[in-house]
Amino acid sequence: MTTYKRYDPLSADLPHTPMEYPDTYWWATANTAPSDDGKLSENIDTDVAIIGAGYTGLSCAYYLAKKYGVRVHVLEAHKLGWGCSGRNGSFMRPAIGRFLWSEYLKKYGLNQTRSLFQESFKALNTMKELIELGSIECDKQPDGWLRVAHNKNRWCVLEREYKVLQQYLGYKEVSLLSDAEVTAHGLGGTEAHGAIYYPHAFSAHPLKVAFGIAKMAREAGATIHTATPVTRWDQNYNQHRLITPHGVVNAKHVVIATNGYSTEKLHPSLKARLMPVLSSIVVTRPFSPDELIKAGFTTTNIVIDTRKLLNFYRLLPDGRILLGSRGSITESPKDDFRISNDLLNTIKYKFPKLNDVRADYHWSGWVALSFDSMPRVHSLKSHTGVSYAIGYNGSGTTASVYFGKLLAEHIGGGVQIPEVLGGPLSAFPFSRFRRVGQRLAFAAFKYQDKK
Ligand SMILES: Cc1cc2nc3c(=O)[nH]c(=O)nc-3n(C[C@H](O)[C@H](O)[C@H](O)COP(=O)(O)OP(=O)(O)OC[C@H]3O[C@@H](n4cnc5c(N)ncnc54)[C@H](O)[C@@H]3O)c2cc1C
Numbered sequence: 001m002t003t004y005k006r007y008d009p010l011s012a013d014l015p016h017t018p019m020e021y022p023d024t025y026w027w028a029t030a031n032t033a034p035s036d037d038g039k040l041s042e043n044i045d046t047d048v049a050i051i052g053a054g055y056t057g058l059s060c061a062y063y064l065a066k067k068y069g070v071r072v073h074v075l076e077a078h079k080l081g082w083g084c085s086g087r088n089g090s091f092m093r094p095a096i097g098r099f100l101w102s103e104y105l106k107k108y109g110l111n112q113t114r115s116l117f118q119e120s121f122k123a124l125n126t127m128k129e130l131i132e133l134g135s136i137e138c139d140k141q142p143d144g145w146l147r148v149a150h151n152k153n154r155w156c157v158l159e160r161e162y163k164v165l166q167q168y169l170g171y172k173e174v175s176l177l178s179d180a181e182v183t184a185h186g187l188g189g190t191e192a193h194g195a196i197y198y199p200h201a202f203s204a205h206p207l208k209v210a211f212g213i214a215k216m217a218r219e220a221g222a223t224i225h226t227a228t229p230v231t232r233w234d235q236n237y238n239q240h241r242l243i244t245p246h247g248v249v250n251a252k253h254v255v256i257a258t259n260g261y262s263t264e265k266l267h268p269s270l271k272a273r274l275m276p277v278l279s280s281i282v283v284t285r286p287f288s289p290d291e292l293i294k295a296g297f298t299t300t301n302i303v304i305d306t307r308k309l310l311n312f313y314r315l316l317p318d319g320r321i322l323l324g325s326r327g328s329i330t331e332s333p334k335d336d337f338r339i340s341n342d343l344l345n346t347i348k349y350k351f352p353k354l355n356d357v358r359a360d361y362h363w364s365g366w367v368a369l370s371f372d373s374m375p376r377v378h379s380l381k382s383h384t385g386v387s388y389a390i391g392y393n394g395s396g397t398t399a400s401v402y403f404g405k406l407l408a409e410h411i412g413g414g415v416q417i418p419e420v421l422g423g424p425l426s427a428f429p430f431s432r433f434r435r436v437g438q439r440l441a442f443a444a445f446k447y448q449d450k451k
Contacts, residue, residue, distance in 0.1 A: 007331050009276040009366055010434065012263045015077040016245070018227035024087055025283040025322070025361040026207040033080055034215045039227040040075065040247040047071040048411060049242055049251035051230050051266070054085035055397065056389045057257035058213040058224075059130065059404030066220035068412030073249060074222060075242065077229035081210025083261045087365040088397055089281060089312050089324045090209075091302045092127050093145055093201040094120035095395040096421070097374045100157070102164040110168060115420040117169050123402035124200060130401055131204070136212030138204040139317055144301040145201040148182060149193040153451060154306035158196050165196075173199050187303060188296025189351040203302045203314055206397065213401070233267060238384045253411055256388035257404065259396065260366030269380055269388070269424070272431035275369040277438065278331065279394055281324035282343040283361040287354065288319065295351040297321070308445035311346055320360070323347050326394070327446075328364060329439060336364070367394040371426040377403040377417050378424055379410060387411065391425055 018039070021027040036053075048064055050057040053076035064070040076082065096116050097104075104113040131138060149155045158176060165171040175197045177185060182195040214224060225244075232243040233254070242249040256267060260276045292298050292315070302314045313323040323346060328339040340362040348357050370376065370391035379387040387410070389403035409415035428434055 009261060009263050014231050014263055014265050015229040016231060018229065019078045019082070021079055021082060022087065022363050023361065024207075024363045025316070025320070026086055026205060028361070029205065030207045030211065034211050036080055036214065036218070036224045036226050038225065040225040040244050040249070043248045043250070044073065045250045046073045047251070048073070048253045048255060049240070049249050050074045050255040050257055051242070052076060052083065052257035052259070052261070053080050053214065053224055053226065054083045054257060054259065055210060055213065055400035056259065056404045057255065058085075058210065058217050059126070059401040060255055060257060060389070060408045061222040061224070062130070062213060062217040062220055063405045063408030064412050065217060065222040067408065069221070070412050072222045073251075074217070074224040075228045075230055075244060075249065076224065076226045079226050080214045080224065081207050084259065084279075084365045084367060084396065085210045085400070086207040087281070087363055088206045089302075089314065089322060090203045090206040090397065091145065091201065091304070091312055091314070092124065092204060092397050093198070093302075093395070094124040094398065096120045096123065096399050098393040098395055099373060100161050101169060102160045105164055105168060112420055114169060115418070117171075119402075119418060119421060120398075121200070123398035126402040126405050127398045130213055130216070131209065134212045134216040136209060138208040138212060141203045141300045141314070141317070143199055143202050145198050146177075146182065146185070146187060146195040146299070146301050146303045147198070148187060148191070148195040148303055148305050150191040150305040150307055150311070152193050155194050157306050158194055162196055183296065186297070186299030186301075191305060191350045192296075197301075201302060230266065235383060235386075240385060251385075253385040253387070255407055255411070256386070256390065259390050259392060259400070260368040262368065262390065267383075267386065269383060269386065272427045273370070273425040274391060275371075275428065275434050275438065276366045277326060277369055277394075278328045278364045279324060279326055279367050280328055280339045280343065280364040281322060281362065282340055282347070282359040283316065284321045284344075284347065285356070285358055285360050286319040287321070291354060292319065295353045297351055307449040309442065309449060313347075321347055327442065329435065329442070331364065336362075339364070367392065367396070369393050371428050375399055375403065375421070376423060376425050377406050377421050379417070380424065
């Protein structure tokens, strides 16, 4: 009998063995990966070494090489965009962290919330800028997203959020849609009890986006080594030695861009600072236009509901439905099977008129939660020449490319990191019990979501 060894970044060793892409819809439809510089097979010197070839690392590499002509090497344990950047739902929204703007207002007050709101639009614009500059062909779908009330009791959440957006943040382009209006917008079914429509957001093919940025970074002069896990990191004041299986990298500056795939053994600054959590997706069989009309799901806008353990969903260009959520604690086959069934049942519940709802694809990835639910872009005072951009709390598609750019401007051009995004990650109290805390929190969220 084979026993399954659970992978969990909380307790895992640093990666040693390069892995293939997981069996996702994105990998199946990406055609082929662009070329990279393969595994590192010699000892090298560089100005900046970046660990991780997701959106954060690739964007940082691109801007460092392009804007500042810096000698930069990206070291990726597996493949280009192998982590969350090649597995996400591709909801490209103005978002920093995981709270509603009404929650930020309560937590941080008006000035800080306004600053964060502005930063979130810079994040969206960075993603747009990269796609445009690189002419990245990534199956972009039309602008706009919906936050939908999944039951009648959540309408008040939308009203509160809408008021904050309009009155406090001056976001006049959003509109509040009634049940009838959201149905007319192309989102019906059993869980569409009104929505906020936001015009500024789009969806795309996330792995093609990662491939596009990787190509831009290499064309700008960056080197990207895949199948090159960093297995040890020695620091002697401002000289860093990164050990990989077939070569050593001597770097003046190191950027940690490993987000949910960070293990605490990589660097002391990560100790007790992150909570890796699985996010999972199912992609159904393709539905015909008639089936989707009958089911009441025709909008190509991205949709997020009002659950605590939120569901995010969208129609793919070939008529499939993608739906994702949190809920799984481990990557064990048992949890995997349960979460994939739960997600399919959610689609069936939301759209009861759909027949033969089956999953053609199902996968998960590790996102990184931080103690205060806020991401950070930061250069460490405790360790010379070490920076990180990390802790996106599951909303990192646009924040990651923006944070990568901010780090590039900071390292390459000495530009200050915006105060509202900077500073070190806080430590989790009772950090040994993070998984226990997650189980309790998820159980509470599930209970609240039923109300
Ligand atoms: C299922 C799912 C759906 C999501 N949907 C959305 C969404 O719709 N919208 C949104 O905003 N966000 C979403 N996210 C989150 C978003 O994808 C991430 O926040 C973002 O991609 C993080 O990018 P990154 O480059 O920082 O990290 P990643 O893309 O995870 O890259 C980290 C890389 O570091 C590498 N690495 C780790 N350790 C080492 C080492 N020792 N040596 C070398 N390399 C190493 C890993 O192999 C990995 O490739 C989703 C995430 C998941 C899993």
